Amino acid sequence: MHVTENAPLAPLTTLRLGGPARRLVTARTxxxxxxxxxxADGAGEPLLVIGGGSNLVIGDAGFEGTVLRIATTGFRLAGTALELAAGEVWAEAVARTVEAGLAGIEFLAGIPGSAGATPVQNVGAYGQEVAQTITEVVAYDRRERETVTLPAADCAFSYRQSRFKADPERYVVLRVRFALEAADGACSPIQYAEVAKTLGVSAGERVPLRTAFETVLALRAGKGMVLDPADHDTWSAGSFFTNPLLTPDQYQAFQRCLAExxxxxxxxxxxxxxxKTSAAWLIxxxxxxKGYGSGPATLSTKHTLALTNRGRATTEDLLSLAREIRDGVHAAFGVRLVNEPVMVGVEL
Structure with missing residues (x-):
């Protein structure tokens, strides 16, 4: 493995923000x-595990401990069963399944980051979540000091949540297994209204797999959600806030506010x-x-859910903007937005 002392972390994140790690270890197996x-556990030192760095907000002071960058590779397809090493680039893996004619994760095209992060966040977009196709997650259990295989039923998947996210100090994902679908070249049934409208079909219909894949890529690119180093709208952590889930009482209060x-x-x-309501609508x-902000961190000019680094921002610049938006939405609608990215050394 490769070890670097006092290693910059900003280049390892899609936000391109954050201070250095005292020690960076890159593992390839x-x-x-x-x-x-x-x-790290034996030495009793803090450990931060990162993959593609697409869902991280790292403080300007960096990380005083070991940062483990998982760079493992492995794409194994047997029939409709897929196994990905945690370090596999997710967007590339999705593209390969489409090339193989298999449906199940095609609406998750273009999402940055690594395969190992997908079960942690229960990554989802355009009506699909990885929880729908994950069969097993292989992980190292830091508490029991052994490698375990967790069936999907034991992963406690829910909206942008999982067992791994709820207990971040316990598991390190090593491999993720999926059950995909051979649907004679068709995509999964379309669930998302925007996709159906763009394709000119009704919800529940199927279209050619390649068409669905390319449509989602185009939709994401139009919102600045496909990585492009030359486009500062993509210097983000994707959707910064989750869509709020309101209890019946909260929803009634929200409805009264809307009526006013x-x-x-x-x-x-x-x-x-x-x-569930829309964080983007609330914002x-x-x-x-779109484009709100006059400093080095602003909302994307393409999508109100993405907070972006315009090239000179610090993490504190970004958090200041996030707090302004969170508090403004609460003042306007009584709804509290919750950050989606993982915060390291900082809080919102």
Whole structure:
């Protein structure tokens, strides 16, 4: 494995923000990953595990401990069963499954980051979540000091949540296994209204797999959600806030607030009697439009959910903007936005 002292972390994140790590270890095999984790745990030092760095906000002071960058590789397809090493580039893996004619993760095209991060966040977009196709997650259990295989039913998947995210100090994902679908060249049934409208079909219909894949890539690119080093709108952590889940009482209060303003917000039924609404809608209607901000950190000019580094920002610049937006939405609608990226050494 490769070890660097006082290593810059900003270049390893899609936001390009954050101070240095006292020690950076790059592991290219599962054995190296486990050895690095055991060494840090044995020394009692803080450990931060990163993959593609697409869902991280690292403080300007950096990380006083060991940062483990997982750079393992492995793409194994047997029929419709897919196994990915944690370090595989997610966007490339999705593209390969489409080339193989397999449906199940095609609406997750273009999402930056590594495969190992997908079960942690239960990554989802355009009506798909990885929880729908993950069968098993292989991980190193730091508490039991052994490698374990967790079936999907034991991963506690929910909206942008999982067992791994709920207990971040316990598991280090090594491999992720999926069950995909051979649908005679067709995509999964379309669930997302924007995709269906763009394709000119109804929800629940299927279109050619390649068409669905390319449509999602185009939609993401139009929102600055496909990485492009030359485009500062893509210097982000993707969607910075999750879509709020409101209890019945919270939703009633929200509805009263909307009625006073003569507004109607998007709403979708969610588990446990909750209602999901749109964070992007809330941000826009609270007065934070595309491109909002005059400093080195602003909202994307293409999408109100992305907070971006315009090239000279610090992490504190970004957090200052995030707090302004969070507090402004709460003042306007009584809804508290929650950050989606993982905060390291900072809090919102």
């Amino acid at each position: 599962d054995a190296e990953v486990i050895a690095a984790v055991q060494a 303003r003569e507004l109607a917000a998007p709403a979708w039924p969610a588990p446990d009697g909750q209602t 826009d209607k609270a007065g934070f439009g």
